Amino acid sequence: MSAVSEMNAPLPWQEPLWRELLARARDNRLPHALLFNGGQGVGKATLARQLVYSLLCQSPSAEGAPCGQCRGCNLLAAGNHPDLMWVEPEEPGKAIPVDRIRAVGGFLALKGQYSGRQIIVIDPAEAMNRFAANSLLKNLEEPTDDALLILITSRPSLLLPTIRSRCQQVMFPRPDAALAARWLQQQLGDDADTATLLALTDGSPLEAQRLHQEGGLALRRELMESWLHVVGGRGDPLKCASAWAELGLPKATRWLSSWTMDLVRLKSGAPEDAISNSDLLPQLQKLVTGLELKRLFAHLEQVTECARWASGQLNAQLAMEDLMISWSRKR
Numbered sequence: 001m002s003a004v005s006e007m008n009a010p011l012p013w014q015e016p017l018w019r020e021l022l023a024r025a026r027d028n029r030l031p032h033a034l035l036f037n038g039g040q041g042v043g044k045a046t047l048a049r050q051l052v053y054s055l056l057c058q059s060p061s062a063e064g065a066p067c068g069q070c071r072g073c074n075l076l077a078a079g080n081h082p083d084l085m086w087v088e089p090e091e092p093g094k095a096i097p098v099d100r101i102r103a104v105g106g107f108l109a110l111k112g113q114y115s116g117r118q119i120i121v122i123d124p125a126e127a128m129n130r131f132a133a134n135s136l137l138k139n140l141e142e143p144t145d146d147a148l149l150i151l152i153t154s155r156p157s158l159l160l161p162t163i164r165s166r167c168q169q170v171m172f173p174r175p176d177a178a179l180a181a182r183w184l185q186q187q188l189g190d191d192a193d194t195a196t197l198l199a200l201t202d203g204s205p206l207e208a209q210r211l212h213q214e215g216g217l218a219l220r221r222e223l224m225e226s227w228l229h230v231v232g233g234r235g236d237p238l239k240c241a242s243a244w245a246e247l248g249l250p251k252a253t254r255w256l257s258s259w260t261m262d263l264v265r266l267k268s269g270a271p272e273d274a275i276s277n278s279d280l281l282p283q284l285q286k287l288v289t290g291l292e293l294k295r296l297f298a299h300l301e302q303v304t305e306c307a308r309w310a311s312g313q314l315n316a317q318l319a320m321e322d323l324m325i326s327w328s329r330k331r
């Protein structure tokens with residue numbers, strides 16, 4: 001959890017949302033359960049954390065910023081506030097098992113110890129397995145007066161409808177492109193290729209920031225080289241597939257589909273500024289001359305199909321092998 005001092009101002013594109021939540025909290029108009037719903041990397045968890053800090057601080061500022069001094073703030077900074085339960089999978093991409101959610105019941109039985117309020121955050125909510133989700137439903141059916149549950153999701157369709165209907169939805173819009181670019185530039189400095197980072201992450205500033213911090217652009221170039229070798233008939237598709245599989249299916253399919261879409265655009269005569277991967281334009285332009293549109297559409301379909309199952313049980317290695325083998329064929 002971030003330091004309390006970082007909690008002072010909301011992300012610029014979240015200011016209206018923040019003011020609204022703050023006003024509702026002050027007038028005691030927050031419901032028992034909120035569903036924070038919006039795309040990956042738009043800052044849902046950041047705002048949830050901000051709300052938690054503001055609610056558990058004993059003397060927040062007029063803008064809702066925590067004081068950083070009180071007992072509540074100190075407990076939050078130490079990561080052991082007894083009135084907060086933040087539930088996440090043990091590893092990203094793993095399920096939240098039922099015993100983690102059963103513990104919510106035990107937590108609620110304790111009642112608020114310092115603040116008179118209890119907050120449970122589940123992030124991401126769709127990571128709850130079926131048993132966990134059913135267990136949570138019991139808590140939602142018998143809400144405790146001073147408890148606030150915040151569910152965070154970018155894939156609400158994967159939640160039980162009965163859970164969704166018991167939560168009040170808070171929609172997180174995608175940030176305005178200019179605002180996102182300005183913020184990212186401020187975070188990363190002038191040298192960073194913010195345009196490419198944002199294009200690769202569907203305009204999600206936090207995800208773009210993460211990609212930069214992980215050295216994602218260098219890795220992407222490396223993977224592109226290996227993919228180009230396969231497409232040119234000079235690389236081993238299985239070896240290439242292993243490298244891609246390490247990236248994880250969601251990201252791998254997103255990158256591959258973004259390139260394939262760019263190839264389709266180039267083949268159809270789209271202008272250069274319509275290309276998402278503008279930093280890879282020379283490589284894509286060279287490649288596209290030898291490819292037929294029909295074949296590109298077939299690849300696009302294959303990678304889209306693969307992306308559809310990316311968060312499920314699909315084996316990343318096998319899926320990437322399939323894709324790379326079909327790219328390695330001459331037609």
Ligand SMILES: [Zn+2]
Nearest residue numbers: 057067070073
């Ligand atoms: Zn405080």
